[in-house]
Amino acid sequence: xxxxxxxxxxxxxxxxxxxxxxxxxxxGCDRMRIVAPRDGWPNPKAVAMASGAGRVLDGASVYxxxxxxxxxxxxxxxxxxxxxxxxxxxxxxxRAMAQARALMGEGKKVGVLFGPERAGLENEDIALANAIxxxxxxxxxxxxxxxxxxxxxxxxxxxxxxxxxxxxxDMAKTDWAxxxxxxxxxRHYEDRLDDAQFFFPxxxxxxxKIVLRxxxxxxxxxxxxxxxxxxxxxxxVRWKERG
Amino acid sequence: xxxxxxxxxxxxxxxxxxxxxxxxxxxGCDRMRIVAPRDGWPNPKAVAMASGAGRVLDGASVYxxxxxxxxxxxxxxxxxxxxxxxxxxxxxxxRAMAQARALMGEGKKVGVLFGPERAGLENEDIALANAIxxxxxxxxxxxxxxxxxxxxxxxxxxxxxxxxxxxxxDMAKTDWAxxxxxxxxxRHYEDRLDDAQFFFPxxxxxxxKIVLRxxxxxxxxxxxxxxxxxxxxxxxVRWKERG
Numbered sequence: 001x002x003x004x005x006x007x008x009x010x011x012x013x014x015x016x017x018x019x020x021x022x023x024x025x026x027x028g029c030d031r032m033r034i035v036a037p038r039d040g041w042p043n044p045k046a047v048a049m050a051s052g053a054g055r056v057l058d059g060a061s062v063y064x065x066x067x068x069x070x071x072x073x074x075x076x077x078x079x080x081x082x083x084x085x086x087x088x089x090x091x092x093x094x095r096a097m098a099q100a101r102a103l104m105g106e107g108k109k110v111g112v113l114f115g116p117e118r119a120g121l122e123n124e125d126i127a128l129a130n131a132i133x134x135x136x137x138x139x140x141x142x143x144x145x146x147x148x149x150x151x152x153x154x155x156x157x158x159x160x161x162x163x164x165x166x167x168x169x170d171m172a173k174t175d176w177a178x179x180x181x182x183x184x185x186x187r188h189y190e191d192r193l194d195d196a197q198f199f200f201p202x203x204x205x206x207x208x209k210i211v212l213r214x215x216x217x218x219x220x221x222x223x224x225x226x227x228x229x230x231x232x233x234x235x236x237v238r239w240k241e242r243g
Numbered sequence: 244x245x246x247x248x249x250x251x252x253x254x255x256x257x258x259x260x261x262x263x264x265x266x267x268x269x270x271g272c273d274r275m276r277i278v279a280p281r282d283g284w285p286n287p288k289a290v291a292m293a294s295g296a297g298r299v300l301d302g303a304s305v306y307x308x309x310x311x312x313x314x315x316x317x318x319x320x321x322x323x324x325x326x327x328x329x330x331x332x333x334x335x336x337x338r339a340m341a342q343a344r345a346l347m348g349e350g351k352k353v354g355v356l357f358g359p360e361r362a363g364l365e366n367e368d369i370a371l372a373n374a375i376x377x378x379x380x381x382x383x384x385x386x387x388x389x390x391x392x393x394x395x396x397x398x399x400x401x402x403x404x405x406x407x408x409x410x411x412x413d414m415a416k417t418d419w420a421x422x423x424x425x426x427x428x429x430r431h432y433e434d435r436l437d438d439a440q441f442f443f444p445x446x447x448x449x450x451x452k453i454v455l456r457x458x459x460x461x462x463x464x465x466x467x468x469x470x471x472x473x474x475x476x477x478x479x480v481r482w483k484e485r486g
Binding site: 090164 | 265266268269270271294295296326327328329330331332333334335337338375378379380381384385386387391394395398401402405407409410411412413414415416417465467468
């Protein structure tokens with residue numbers, strides 16, 4: 001699937017254009033458009049900041065005005081930090097990227113507008129958009145800069161299109177221990193702890209053994225864990241035998 | 244509900260501590276812990292960068308080592324950018340903050356570890372954690388810095404605990420037009436466009452009127468829109484009458 005166009009509108013500092021390119025590429029978004037950059041284009045500070053994301057800048061299209069930049073878009077979101085006195089739908093980044101994904105799945109082109117650092121988008125810009133994206137920040141402290149806003153929108157796009165499983169276990173060259181291995185471990189401990197008179201007093205021994213067995217079966221043991229636990233016990237026995 | 248503790252482990256640059264405080268506070272997270280900051284504490288550069296989020300730094304606790312910083316935590320997440328060769332559960336920020344929310348709802352304390360800028364957390368740090376948070380970045384380009392990683396975790400916390408509706412319409416001092424108002428608008432246009440011989444040829448007039456009525460009812464018109472559309476039509480009539 002293609003990715004939305006991130007349209008930086010009258011950006012001021014080259015560093016922020018470069019940081020936006022990095023933020024985008026972190027989540028696989030590589031379609032940047034730049035409208036009337038204050039310091040012209042190309043901008044060496046943008047290139048320096050973009051570092052490994054230089055290809056996003058290389059592929060960026062530059063436009064003289066916003067209507068030109070959005071002419072081929074079927075649906076346009078405008079990011080704003082504050083209410084604008086315009087009657088328009090306001091969505092979270094999450095909802096916006098869900099809508100973008102659905103639209104792009106139908107072959108539509110989606111653009112997301114980001115305003116200049118100092119003041120954000122003008123109402124004239126926002127009037128071109130179909131909906132507003134507002135990040136639900138703390139009303140008592142809202143300080144997202146341009147690249148952070150780009151990062152959060154790109155993150156939402158990536159999150160919703162990612163095939164990464166929300167939870168996996170990184171296995172470090174081992175596998176889960178099978179039932180046979182856990183059983184052998186439990187028996188090893190039971191036998192040596194019997195030798196060591198751990199299960200005391202005798203009338204409580206059976207109950208203690210059940211608690212211990214239950215502990216082994218409750219733990220998510222790997223084969224490496226089982227080997228280590230055998231080794232610990234063997235070493236304790238050796239240490240005892242050395243007297 | 245309380246918020247997770249954001250535990251900056253051996254952070255290097257004060258600017259990044261300050262930027263992390265801002266990133267946290269954007270999403271209402273204000274519990275910071277700092278472990279062995281390279282340049283000591285307090286750090287004027289952190290204060291300067293934190294700006295309006297200075298109260299997060301004022302409230303931060305400073306620890307000499309990580310075990311001390313996490314001693315009261317019931318569950319610990321460690322953020323890492325790369326696989327560590329440790330057998331451990333790896334979750335997305337989304338899943339992690341869902342778990343954190345559930346745990347904190349039970350009165351448990353949750354900590355999230357963030358490593359030093361240059362190299363991230365050591366395996367020794369990660370061994371203290373119950374699970375790993377890995378942001379699902381583009382495998383071909385992963386360049387999140389400390390404050391960006393803090394921002395994304397704080398964003399996920401805020402997103403999942405936010406009461407902000409995913410979609411609202413900002414109404415700009417107006418309300419939706421009622422059926423009576425839309426009907427009056429439709430009749431006004433129909434009458435004047437009849438006068439102007441817009442519905443031509445006559446055998447198509449009824450069909451054209453239905454299409455026009457359908458357009459009005461399809462549009463999400465506010466009362467302000469309806470007034471403007473009446474005004475447009477009246478002005479066109481006046482202009483015509485002036486000859």
